[in-house]
Amino acid sequence: MFRNLVKSMIISPNGRIETTEVKAKSLRSVVERLITYAKKDSVATRRLAYSVLGNRTLVKRLFEEVAPQMQDRNGGYTRVLKTGYRKGDSAPMAIIEFVQLAPKHEEHKADTAKKAKAPKKAKIEDIQAADLTKE
Numbered sequence: 788m789f790r791n792l793v794k795s796m797i798i799s800p801n802g803r804i805e806t807t808e809v810k811a812k813s814l815r816s817v818v819e820r821l822i823t824y825a826k827k828d829s830v831a832t833r834r835l836a837y838s839v840l841g842n843r844t845l846v847k848r849l850f851e852e853v854a855p856q857m858q859d860r861n862g863g864y865t866r867v868l869k870t871g872y873r874k875g876d877s878a879p880m881a882i883i884e885f886v887q888l889a890p891k892h893e894e895h896k897a898d899t900a901k902k903a904k905a906p907k908k909a910k911i912e913d914i915q916a917a918d919l920t921k922e
Contacts, residue, residue: 789814790841793821796883797845797853803884811867811883818883822864825854856887 792814796804806814821839824832828850836846857864868882 808879808881811881
């Protein structure tokens with residue numbers, strides 16, 4: 788039932804999707820079960836995950852990228868954040884995301900923000916000295 792939502796959550800680079808609040812709350816149990824399967828990493832658990840996902844590349848990504856980051860947690864792999872109401876039908880919306888997955892693009896933005904420095908303000912003496920050298 789939630790196969791497409793689970794796929795998009797695993798595929799997304801930051802591990803989050805926005806959907807209705809009811810779907811997000813019911814999707815949480817499916818995703819948490821899949822991560823528990825992935826933490827065990829056996830042939831049987833891969834087959835169980837494949838029966839839900841139906842795609843081998845998604846199963847591989849779940850077992851090799853998502854599960855190792857959740858290895859030290861005993862549960863609570865996802866969080867649901869309420870975002871407001873949809874404009875068209877006023878359905879309550881929510882974001883469901885992985886707890887420990889660090890978004891790659893936000894880290895990159897933070898690094899570039901630290902490296903970029905504000906230009907120095909010109910001092911009055913420097914301006915006057917530059918004007919004198921031009922004459």
